[in-house]
Amino acid sequence: MDEKNIKIVAFLCNWCSYGAADLAGVSRMQYPTDIRVIRIPCTGRLSPKFVLSAFREGADAIWVSG
Amino acid sequence: MGNLLEHMGIERDRINFSWISSAEATKFVEVVKEISNKVRALGPNKKLVKDYN
Amino acid sequence: MDTCIQKIREIAFQLLDKKEVERVIGFSNGTIPMATSPITIASKQDTEKLVFNSTCGLNLANYIRQQKGKIAVIAKGCDTRNIVTHIIENQVKRDQIYIIGVPCKGMINKSKIKALFEDEIIKFDEDGEILNVESSSKKEKLNKKDYLRHNCSLCQHRNPVIYDVLAGERVEEQIIDVPYPDVEKIAAMDADTRWGHFQDLTKNCIRCYACRNACPLCYCPTCFVDESGPQWVGKGQDKTDVNTFHFLRAFHCAGRCTDCGACVEACPMEINVRDFTRKLNKDSLDMFGWEAGLDLTKRPPLDAYSPDDPNHFIK
Numbered sequence: 001m002d003e004k005n006i007k008i009v010a011f012l013c014n015w016c017s018y019g020a021a022d023l024a025g026v027s028r029m030q031y032p033t034d035i036r037v038i039r040i041p042c043t044g045r046l047s048p049k050f051v052l053s054a055f056r057e058g059a060d061a062i063w064v065s066g
Numbered sequence: 067m068g069n070l071l072e073h074m075g076i077e078r079d080r081i082n083f084s085w086i087s088s089a090e091a092t093k094f095v096e097v098v099k100e101i102s103n104k105v106r107a108l109g110p111n112k113k114l115v116k117d118y119n
Numbered sequence: 120m121d122t123c124i125q126k127i128r129e130i131a132f133q134l135l136d137k138k139e140v141e142r143v144i145g146f147s148n149g150t151i152p153m154a155t156s157p158i159t160i161a162s163k164q165d166t167e168k169l170v171f172n173s174t175c176g177l178n179l180a181n182y183i184r185q186q187k188g189k190i191a192v193i194a195k196g197c198d199t200r201n202i203v204t205h206i207i208e209n210q211v212k213r214d215q216i217y218i219i220g221v222p223c224k225g226m227i228n229k230s231k232i233k234a235l236f237e238d239e240i241i242k243f244d245e246d247g248e249i250l251n252v253e254s255s256s257k258k259e260k261l262n263k264k265d266y267l268r269h270n271c272s273l274c275q276h277r278n279p280v281i282y283d284v285l286a287g288e289r290v291e292e293q294i295i296d297v298p299y300p301d302v303e304k305i306a307a308m309d310a311d312t313r314w315g316h317f318q319d320l321t322k323n324c325i326r327c328y329a330c331r332n333a334c335p336l337c338y339c340p341t342c343f344v345d346e347s348g349p350q351w352v353g354k355g356q357d358k359t360d361v362n363t364f365h366f367l368r369a370f371h372c373a374g375r376c377t378d379c380g381a382c383v384e385a386c387p388m389e390i391n392v393r394d395f396t397r398k399l400n401k402d403s404l405d406m407f408g409w410e411a412g413l414d415l416t417k418r419p420p421l422d423a424y425s426p427d428d429p430n431h432f433i434k
Contacts, residue, residue: 006105020099021089024095032102048370049343049351051081052363055114061080061105065097070370073302073398074317074362077310083432113314116359 003011009054010063013043017065035063042066076113077106123221123287127193128166130219130284134191135163140217141188145169146304153229153243153252157182169193171286173245173263175382176226181335184210191217194288197379198277200412201335205374207415210338220282222290225263225271226380230389232266264390270380270393273281273298280413299401301394317362317395323388324361328355330392331368333385336375343367369395374421375411406430 012018018039024031029037036059043066051062072078082101086093131143147158147168152416155175158168159182171193179192180201186410194202195305199220205211232252250261275298278289297303305313328344330339340408343351352367353360376396383393403409406429407420 006102006110008101008105017084017086017094018092020086020090023088023091027091029091029095031098034102034105035098040083048367049086052114052367053075053349053351055111056096056359056363058111058115060108061082061101063082063084063087063097063101065084066083069402070366070373070395072310073305074313074366074395076314083430085432102238103390114359115360116353 004009004011005058006034006060007058008035008063009059010065011040011043011046011050013066014039014041016043076111077108079108080111121405124169124171126286127171127219127221128169130286131160131166131169131191132163134217135160135166139189140191141165142186143169143191143219144182145191145193146171146175146177146179149174152240153232153311171221173227173250174243175231176229176268176380177333178335178379178381180205181333181381182261183216184338186211186215187214189217191219193219194279194282195221195223195379196274196276196278196280197223197377198335199281200276200377203280204336204414205375206421207419213415217376218279218282218284219246219283221276221278222285222287223271224277225267226288227263227266228268229384235261243325254380268380268381268383269301269391270378274378276377276379276410276413279417281411298404300398302397302401305394305398317365318358318389320394321365324356324365324390325388326356326361326364329385329387330382332356333370333381334368334371335379337368365395368392369399372396373399374407374409374419376400377411398401 012021021037043064046064054062071081084097086097134140135143145158145160146155149156153174155170158162158179160166160168160327168388178201179194180198183190183192183205199218202216202218206213227250236254238254238256240252240254244251248263250260250263250266251379252259256344273291273295275295305316306419308316311412352363376399378393378397378400383391386392393407397434
């Protein structure tokens with residue numbers, strides 16, 4: 001098991017969590033590098049297809065945040 | 067959504083939902099750490115992954 | 120059931136005769152015994168072709184969309200719930216359809232009966248609660264109650280929810296203490312066993328999409344399985360693709376499925392695809408107290424926000 005290389009696909013809302021991620025970045029906060037962020041216009045844009053598609057392409061976990 | 071995936075046998079911790087305001091950078095960092103730890107404990111996902119070979 | 124079909128034919132005849140409706144959608148005898156197929160009738164002479172018995176397992180609510188003019192449809196309890204869903208989702212207008220409601224005592228599980236015979240069934244008829252089934256080697260008298268489909272044996276809405284006319288006496292509703300025993304059974308397994316169960320369930324799937332086509336809920340002009348850019352799911356029998364298809368199909372039915380059993384009825388491989396949708400039905404009942412298609416005035420749970428949403432992450 002390669003624990004160093006897990007991939008979490010994060011679907012972040014442009015207005016909420018994406019802003020928080022941006023703020024965390026400019027504030028130079030430290031956080032794990034396992035997440036791969038996908039910006040979506042709103043969590044309402046998220047279709048269940050996206051989640052399954054992410055698993056299909058080999059994601060280890062999904063995180064949806066509004 | 068999480069419920070059906072879990073019902074099918076995908077581990078619950080692999081699918082996460084949360085709500086963070088754009089001012090909550092600290093909460094963002096906390097949630098990333100929490101999810102990352104949970105998933106590291108589970109290890110890599112083998113279910114629902116397409117094998118292209 | 121014989122009196123019921125006389126009544127149906129009579130109503131259909133009157134409607135077509137007075138030109139109140141342009142077409143009547145119902146069931147006719149299939150080409151083999153113990154089968155019926157949907158039929159659309161436009162002339163009053165053809166009303167003799169209509170039948171209604173315990174083999175009418177398909178859901179006629181599937182055929183009422185995109186019809187011109189007023190149409191009449193013969194509907195069981197679950198079919199009327201799907202018609203309600205259609206009206207809520209703006210697929211049809213209430214005044215465009217004339218519903219001939221049929222109180223239903225359940226449909227039979229054809230594969231269970233076929234399994235009793237080694238050779239082909241050549242004759243099937245029913246007399247009240249008794250089914251007479253005949254093949255070239257033997258004859259059987261069966262009790263209908265023992266051969267109900269799984270969803271019909273757990274059905275709590277046998278009488279039509281909305282109708283313009285009823286073609287029979289209302290039947291007594293069943294009282295079911297444990298409405299989802301199958302879901303609970305699966306839920307009791309651990310994650311890997313559950314995964315194994317669903318792998319086993321779908322291993323025979325040939326991806327014919329009969330379940331999708333038979334389902335009255337599946338009306339997207341382009342289904343996600345047919346989309347090619349991006350392609351969400353592969354076309355072959357790869358197990359990931361099969362899983363993705365079944366999972367997404369089930370999710371599209373969340374809070375809308377009436378458990379009519381048309382998907383299982385249509386499946387040529389006899390896969391119990393209801394194992395997926397029933398979990399979501401149970402969830403919408405447990406979380407939102409919702410059963411699809413009972414009320415024309417209520418919005419479905421996945422369509423509305425409420426401050427007391429049971430999901431913890433939304434607060």
